[in-house]
Every structure is written in structure tokens, then in C-alpha cells.
Amino acid sequence: MRRKVVAFCALAVLLCVFLSGLLNPANAAPAKAGDCDRACLDGFVDQYMAAVAAHDPSKLPHSANARYTENNVEMKLGEGLWQTSDGWGSYKVYTDDPEAGQVGFLGVANEDSHLSCFAARLKVVDKKVTEVEVIVARPDRPGPAGSGNLTGGPDNLKDKPLFSEEEPADKRVSREKLIQLADGYFSTIQQNTGEIKTSFDPDCQRMENGSVTANNPNGTGVAKMGCEAQLKTGLLVFVTRCRDRRYIVDEQKQMVFAATFFDHAGNVRDFKLVDGSEHKMGPPFDRPYTFLIFELFKIKDGKIRQIEAVLDTVPYYMPSPWVKPAK
Numbered sequence: 001m002r003r004k005v006v007a008f009c010a011l012a013v014l015l016c017v018f019l020s021g022l023l024n025p026a027n028a029a030p031a032k033a034g035d036c037d038r039a040c041l042d043g044f045v046d047q048y049m050a051a052v053a054a055h056d057p058s059k060l061p062h063s064a065n066a067r068y069t070e071n072n073v074e075m076k077l078g079e080g081l082w083q084t085s086d087g088w089g090s091y092k093v094y095t096d097d098p099e100a101g102q103v104g105f106l107g108v109a110n111e112d113s114h115l116s117c118f119a120a121r122l123k124v125v126d127k128k129v130t131e132v133e134v135i136v137a138r139p140d141r142p143g144p145a146g147s148g149n150l151t152g153g154p155d156n157l158k159d160k161p162l163f164s165e166e167e168p169a170d171k172r173v174s175r176e177k178l179i180q181l182a183d184g185y186f187s188t189i190q191q192n193t194g195e196i197k198t199s200f201d202p203d204c205q206r207m208e209n210g211s212v213t214a215n216n217p218n219g220t221g222v223a224k225m226g227c228e229a230q231l232k233t234g235l236l237v238f239v240t241r242c243r244d245r246r247y248i249v250d251e252q253k254q255m256v257f258a259a260t261f262f263d264h265a266g267n268v269r270d271f272k273l274v275d276g277s278e279h280k281m282g283p284p285f286d287r288p289y290t291f292l293i294f295e296l297f298k299i300k301d302g303k304i305r306q307i308e309a310v311l312d313t314v315p316y317y318m319p320s321p322w323v324k325p326a327k
Contacts, residue, residue, distance in 0.1 A: 041101075048129070057077040066128075070134050071292065072312075089108030089115060090159075092105070097249050117154050137209050155210065167252070173302045174251075183198075185307075186258075194233065200227045200228040201305040204226055205227070237268055262311075264316070288317075289314075
């Protein structure tokens with residue numbers, strides 16, 4: 001009889017442990033980020049856009065502790081653009097990373113007919129959105145000097161077949177190589193010696209907030225130059241750091257959606273380009289400030305073919321809510 005009681009108690013303990021594993025989330029299997037395929041990720045972007053246009057976060061399936069930042073400031077879902085949105089433009093570019101459960105998105109936001117270049121990152125876990133990070137570039141003058149298109153901005157954003165192309169399997173490079181190419185672009189800018197640490201297609205073009213700032217046939221000066229030729233001059237010497245780099249990788253379309261900051265210390269006054277020519281730094285680069293950036297890279301045959309950035313100005317050296325401070 002004593003043996004039966006001991007056996008029963010042992011069985012009861014095991015049953016309690018088993019049930020606690022089922023009922024206690026702390027003991028449950030970790031949530032999977034990679035359980036949402038490309039169509040699923042795109043669908044969440046569409047639901048997000050519809051929810052913002054409706055000013056109703058409940059229309060977006062999200063976790064109870066979902067985080068939201070707008071222009072690098074953390075706030076509740078339902079704040080910021082959620083309150084002012086009047087819908088969206090037709091421009092849409094998706095960068096799907098099912099492996100990481102993340103999707104990057106470029107579009108055009110509408111606020112009472114005021115259009116802004118827009119970029120976002122969504123993370124999906126267990127078919128619910130857990131993170132939303134957006135940049136709404138509400139520019140006073142979106143076209144950088146020399147771009148040849150000072151009106152630029154969201155009206156200049158048109159669908160590019162490049163961003164919809166799925167690259168043939170035999171033309172693709174690995175996930176690691178895609179990150180290396182994008183990261184090398186930022187390292188080239190940060191170092192600013194003229195040494196190229198990535199690979200560019202000869203036809204590489206860059207757009208920033210809707211203005212063509214490299215390989216612009218209608219531009220003047222350096223804006224007419226291609227991506228590689230520009231960076232070989234060392235003209236971005238005023239960029240102090242390209243920091244807190246994070247990447248979403250679309251292996252099928254061979255695209256990388258990057259998040260980063262360009263810090264400008266504002267302490268460069270006189271400088272030389274790689275060719276030895278001397279120049280003086282003028283505004284706004286003679287004061288401390290930082291660009292908050294989402295930047296999309298399209299890779300073809302292992303080379304950067306198209307770059308498209310959405311960026312906004314934030315206080316100098318502003319930290320990211322999404323990056324843990326280094327100890």
C-alpha cells in the first residue's frame with residue numbers, strides 16, 4: 001500500500017509539472033518569429049496601413065506589449081501618425097525577411113493632403129505584430145542642394161520594376177553577403193578615405209526623401225556622379241559615424257532594408273577631398289545633428305544597383321530605443 005501511495009504522489013508531481021509547463025508562459029516554448037511567410041508579412045503591412053488610416057490600432061493584430069516608435073520616439077500605438085493620417089499614396093515597396101519575422105516598407109504618408117516620404121519596420125511573432133518602427137519625413141525642403149530637383153519629395157517617388165523583381169536563384173548571393181554589401185556602404189561613408197568597401201553597379205543610383213542625389217542626369221556637381229564615383233572623392237567627410245546598423249534581408253528579391261544613424265559632429269570647417277582640392281564646410285554641416293535613416297539597397301549580380309533612403313533630422317547622437325547601450 002505504501003508503494004502505491006508513493007507512486008501516486010510521484011505521478012501527481014509529474015502531472016503538475018507538465019501542466020505548469022502548458023499553462024505558465026514562462027515555461028512554454030519560445031515564440032517563433034519565422035512562422036510568417038512573405039504573403040503573411042505583406043498582409044501585416046497592409047493591415048497596419050488600413051489601421052492607421054482608420055485611426056484604430058485594434059484593427060492591427062498586435063501583442064499586448066507591442067512597441068511603437070515614430071521618428072525615434074517611443075509612444076503608444078494610436079499616437080502620432082495614427083491620429084493625423086488621411087491615408088496613403090500608391091507608392092509601396094516591401095522587403096520581406098521571413099527568417100527574422102520582419103518586413104521593411106517604403107511608402108508615402110498623407111496628412112491632410114500633406115505628403116511625406118515614409119518608411120517602416122514591422123516584426124511579427126505568432127501572427128501578431130510585436131514591433132513597429134517608423135520614419136515620417138515631413139520635409140520643408142526635401143531636395144538636397146545640387147540634386148537638380150529641389151521640390152523632390154514624395155511626389156517624385158514612382159514604382160521601380162527593380163524593387164519588384166525576384167532574382168533567379170543562380171544570380172543570388174547569400175544572406176551574409178547581402179548584409180556585407182550594405183554594411184560596406186556605410187563603412188565606406190564612415191571612413192571617407194575614398195576607399196570603397198562594397199561593390200557598386202555602374203548604373204547605381206541613390207534617392208533620398210524622393211530626390212536623386214547620385215547618378216542624377218538632371219543634377220549638378222556631385223549629384224551627377226554615380227554612387228561609387230561620389231564616394232571615391234571622400235566628400236562625406238562631415239559624417240562622423242554610421243552607427244547602430246540593423247538589417248532586414250530579402251534573399252528572394254536580393255534587397256537589404258537597413259536602419260542606421262549618420263552623426264555629424266559639426267566640427268569640420270576646412271577639408272580636402274581625395275584629389276587634394278581644398279574646401280570649406282558650410283551649413284547645415286557646420287553644426288551638430290544626426291540623420292535617422294531607413295535605407296533600402298537593391299542588389300543585382302552581387303553589386304548595389306539602387307539605393308533609396310528615407311531620413312529625418314534628430315538631435316545629435318540621439319540613441320535608438322531599439323538598440324541596447326553598450327556596456
